[in-house]
Amino acid sequence: MDSVWRAAAIYIGLMIIMRLAGKRSLAQITTFDFVLLLIIGEATQNALLGQDFSVTNAMLVIITLVTLDIGLSLLKRRSKRIDKWLDDVPLVIVEDGVPLKERMDKARVDVDDVLSAARHLQGIERLDQIRYAVLERSGGISIIPKKNAS
């Protein structure tokens, strides 16, 4: 019984914290994001397993986590609202080469991030070559170049 509650509590707790951290926080943009991810994993481990190192416990924890994940994915398919709360919505941050400053501030993204994504994904070097830059739900930035970009 313990294992199931533990796993559920950790799952829900982590989900809330990750959502509060925002789209960008753990999108593995910097090396430190990756390190942070590892540390969170380590910190979670003991609380997940407790002092019970049996195979039964490990399997129970895994089954609980996977079942919760499946359950939530089913819920998300059913309700757009839940989907948004759990997985966020995309956000346009550059439109026709113009950065939408207020949005970028709120989402803690700067022009350098956009340009970096533009170079990386489209080989674009200037902001005015971008038609749209979208901060995706996953935290990545996708770039749609202008048609006549050269």
Added chain:
Amino acid sequence: MTARKSSNTDSSGGAEGRARVNPFGEDWGFQVREWRLERIGWAVMVVIIVAALSGVLGGGGLVARTTVADAAGSTEVRYARFARYASPTTLHINLAASASGRPIRLRVSDRYLSEMNVRAITPPPTSTAIADRQHVFVFERSAQPASATIRFELEPTAIGRHLGWIAVDEAAPLTFTQLIYP
């Protein structure tokens, strides 16, 4: 769809506040709500950290430990007000110097001990006994007067408020409460 439209036109207005619903599936109203909640969440996390630093969440800190003593000051129990499930916590019982060379009979609520794993008692008691709703630990004492500290290393096995009491010999029990976090 109409609900979405109305929620999309609120907030700051202007070019920034206009939702780009197509083709990206943006939801400005939701986004603004989310940002607001996000900020509240950050504040809550800071509050949690401050609370943890102060000791309210257990694990040491200014308010984490406290003492209860009898009127004469001959017995004092120092305990963690806040502790955590399955994490070690210590209980110190300080005894003032006493002239008698008689053994110390330390009585502890058995209900309290039933919610704790006793990992160690230092010094180890010379004998233990079970009495009415209590465990009795007997410690030998040297003939010369000397103050002493008896240490119980405990591990909570239940979550919530634990009520405990400790008494020395026939003195009135010193009661204390601990809150155990999951």
